[in-house]
Amino acid sequence: MVIVVGPSFGESIGVRVPPDHWILIDSFSAQARRGRPATTRLTPLSDLLLDLESKAEVLALTHPHLDHCLGFDHLVDEFGAGAIGCVGIWPDEVATRMRDAATQQARHQRDAALASIKTRWEEDRDSEWRLKAGEQRRVGHDATIEVLFPDVEAIAEQEERGTYEDTNRCSSPMLLTWRRARVLLGADLLASSGWDRVVTEYPGLSNHSVLKVPHHASREAQHGGFLSPDPGTPRIWVATPWYRGGRRLPNVAACDGPDEQCHGPARLLRYNAELHLTTHGQWLTDELPGRRLSRSALEAVSGGGPRLNETRPVPPPPAPAADDAWVATAVDGDGRITELLHGPEAVVLTDP
C-alpha cells in the first residue's frame, strides 16, 4: 500500500510492506503560512500509524525543503523505530536577529528536523541511513528500498552551496522493490541536475507500478528515463500539487510541442493515461464536475491565476484539509494494482 498525502503545501508518503512494515518519506506540518489557514498540525499518516500502533521501520527526509520537512522531528520522536534517512548535510550558523518572523520560524523548524535526525543517528548508530545513491535498506522480509540519488558529486555540490540552498538538486528519489512490484518515489529531483544521471545509473525505471511524480509534476523534473511508454500493465502516477505565494505547480497547460517544452501534466499524460493529484488544489472553486477531470476541463475552470495589472491582491484559495488530500494504491507481489483510493480532495487528470 502506497499512500501519498499532499495538501498543496507539504508532501508525505507512507508505504506499508506486508504484513505491517511501514516506510514514511518526508513530512509536513500543515500549519498555515502567509495567510493560509491551518489544517492539521502534522501529516495524517502519523494519526494512521498511531491508530495502527505501528512504528516506521524506515523514515526518510528526501531534502530539507519546508514542504517536506515540517514536523519531521515529531515523526522521528514518535515513529522512528529503524533507519532514519537523510543526506546528512547539516546547518551550523544560526541567526541572532530577524526581520521576517515567518521566514525565521521556518528556518527554526528546518533546523529542528535536522537536529532530530542527527541526534537519532548519534544515539542509535544502526539508524543512520545516509541517503546516497546505491544505499539500500531491507524492509520486512522481502522488500528493499534503494536510494537513487544524490551521488557523491551532487553531495559535494550541495555542501558547497550550503545546507538549505537549492536542495531539490540534492534530493533523494528512491526505488522500493517488493517481490516483483516496484515503486518509484521521485522526491523533488530535477531532470537536469539529477535524473539525467539517475536514469543512466539505473536503467529501466519506467518499469514500475507506482510513481510519486517528482517535484509536484513540474516541467523541470520530468525525464524520459522513467516516462517511457506504457509497458502494458497499468501504472499509477501520483503528484502532489504545490502552492505558495501565488505560484503553483503543476501547470496544466496543454502542449503540442516536443516533450521538453511541455509542462509536467501534458507531458506525463502522453505516457500514462492518468495522473492522480492529491488535491484539486487551488484551480477549482465551487464547481467540481466529478472527480475524473480531463486536463482541458481543468484548464477551463482554473481561471489562470491572478491577472497582470491586478493590483488588488487575489486572496489565496482555501487550503485543502490534509486529511482529504491523498491518493492511496495497493499493489500485489506481481506489481498489479489491486486497489486505488482517493481522498475527497484528490482528482484524476486524463487526456481528453
Place this chain on the structure above:
Amino acid sequence: MASPALPDAKHLSHDFAERLVTARSRGERLDRPLAVDGPATAGKTATLEYLHSELLQRDGHIVPLIIGAPPLAPDAAPLVLMQLAEGLHLYDGVADRDIEEIADPTRPWGEKVRLVRSRVSSRAEDIVILCDEPLAWRDPGQPELADRVEDVWQDILFNGVGCSVVIAGKAPRAVRPEYHKLSAHSDPDGVIEQLRVLRPWADELRLLLGDELRYFSSLDLRLLVALAVVDGSRSAARWYETTPLAKELLALRLFERMRIKQEEWEGLLELWIYLACVRRPFEPALLEYSELYAALEPLQRSVLSEALLFQRGDQLVLHETLRTRVLSQLGESRTHQAHYSLADYFADRYADHERPQRRLEGMEAFDHASRVGRDDFARFPAFFVDQINLLGYRLSRRGRRSEAAEIFLRALQLDRYSDYANHYRAFNLDLLGQRPREVEKRYREAIRLNDRHPWWHSRLISFLVVRGKLEAARLALEAALPIILPADREPPPRIYRDVHLDIAANLVHRGQLDFASELLGLIPEHIAGQLEEYDHLRWIVDVLRYAEEHGQYVPLGVAKDISSWWVTGPFVVPAEPIGGEPLVRWLAGTIEDREDGMVHATMAEVQSEQGPDRLPKVGNLLFTLQQLEEWKLSDAASVLDVGDFIEIGFYGQDERIQRAARQPRGVGEVELPRVLGNPNRFLSGGLREG
C-alpha cells in the same frame, strides 16, 4: 609598620580573654559564643588578633585558632577547614597522618570534616576558635560551594563540639552569640603619634579638621593622611568636608587620585593592585618578591607602610576594604600579572617542607593560578575537589571550555558523586557541542545526586531541546517542576528566569512555539513583571506564531505591534499627498519569487481600522518588473530580491498615482532570544562520539 591603636578593640579583647581564661580554669565553658560587632573599619578583626595573642600569653594550654576567609571566596570552606587542620597541627592537635588525609583530594569532603571535628572535639576544652566574619564566607552566587560552609558551621563551629568560639562580625542566623558592639571611633592622637614620615600631613589635618577626627576609625584616618600626602592636606580636608559619605569613599578616592597623578604614584599604585590580589596576611618578603617595592620612592614606601598596611604579628596585611574596593575598579586583565606571579610565589613556599602551615600557602598558589587559568596548573597543589571544581568554573567563565571539561573530569575521578562536577563537565561539553551521550548522562547524574538545583534541570532540558528530543525534554520538565517549584512557598523569580525563560528561548530556536508559550504561561504574572527578559521573549513567541499563521508583511522592528501594523503604516511610501492627491490605499508584502520579468508577491491590505474587518486582507499579486519601474520604485527594481518587503501606495480617488518602495534591508531587525551556545552546535560537522 604601624600597629593600630584601637583601645576599644584592645579593651574588648582583654575582656574576652579574661572570661575565656577564667572559664577554663574553672573547668567551665561559655554558654554561647562571644561576638564582636561594629562597622567596617571598627577593628573587629583586630579584636580577634589581640585576643589571640593575649590568650597565648596568659595560658600556655589554650589553643587559639584564627580562621577566616576573604569575603565571598568560593573556596572558603576548604580554606577554613585547612586553617583548622594546620592550626591544630601546630599544637599537635592533628597528627601528620591526619593532615595528609585532609590534604588528600581523593578523600571525600564529609570524611575530612568528620576528622577535623573529632580532633577539635578531643581537645575542646583547650581550643578557642576565633572566626573572622563567618557570614561572609558564604557566597550566594556559588550555592553549590557555599553549602560546604554550612557543613563547617554546623559540624564544627556552632554545633556543640564543645570548644569556645569567638566571632568577629555577624554570626549565622541559627547561632545566638553574645554580641559586643565595637565603636568605629579611634584615638586619633594615638594613631597620629605612630606616624613617622606622614606625621606632618596628619598634624595639618588635625589643625584643619579638629574634633572631627575623633569620629575616624584608625584605617579611615590613615587613608585621609595618605590622601593629604597625594593631594595636599587642604585639598584632602576640603574634599572630606564637602563630600557626603566621604569616609566610605576614602579608599576609592585615594586610589583615583593616585591614578590621576600617575607620574608620581604609579609605583605605589601598581604595588597596591598587586597586594590587593593577596588574600591573606603575608610576610614582608613578599614585598621584595614583587619587585615593585624596590622601585618605590621613599615617600611612597612611607605611605605604604604607615597608611595602607597593617602589622599582624610578624606579618602584614592590606585591610579588606583596600583590597575589595580597589579590585572592584579593575578588570581581570589589570590583575592578571599579579595573580600569575603570586601563584609562583606561594607555590615556592608550599614546596618548602620546613614551613609551618605550608598547605595554606599551597591553597593560595592554586587559587591564584586558577584565577588566571594558568596552563601549568598541574604544578599547583589541590587538596580538595572543590578547588578543582573552582578551577573548572573559572576556565569555563573564560570560555576555555575544553580545558574546563577536562578539569571537571579530573574532579570526577576524585569524587564521582559530585553533582557540581557532573553538571559542569556536561555543560562545557554541551556548549562545545561534543560527546552528546556523555553530556546527557552527566546532566542526568547531576540531577540524580542533587535534584534541587534549578540549573541542573534547566540545562538538561535545554540540551534535549537543542538535540531535537522534544518528548524527552517535556518529560524532564514535568519531572523537574514539582521539585524546583515547591507548592508550599513561592520560589524566587530567578528560578523562573533560569528555568522557564532559558528553556523557552531554546524552544524558540527550534521553532517550538506552543511549548515555549506553554512554559511562559507557567510564570505567575507578578513574577513575569520582575523578569527583565520576559516581555521580549513573550513578544518574540507571539510574533513568530502570528507570522507563521498570518504571514508577515512589514519588518518586525518597523512595526512592533503585530496586531495593528496595518493601521499605523505606511512605513516606506509617502503617507502625505503626492501632487495634491491623498493616499487612498496601500499594500505591504513580501516578494515570493521573481522569474522572467515577473514578480510574485504576497501582499496584505488594510480593510478597516475598526471593527471586524480590522484584519488585513492577504492575497497574491503578480506584476512585472516593468510595472514596478512605472510605479517609480524608489530603488532600482533589479535589486529586488526574494524575501524583500515592499509597499505599494495609491494616491487620488482613481488611484492614478502609484508608488512602490522596498523596505531597506537591515532596517527593522530585532534580536532573537539569547541562548547559551549556538543552537546548532551539535549539528555542524560529523557525527559525535560518546
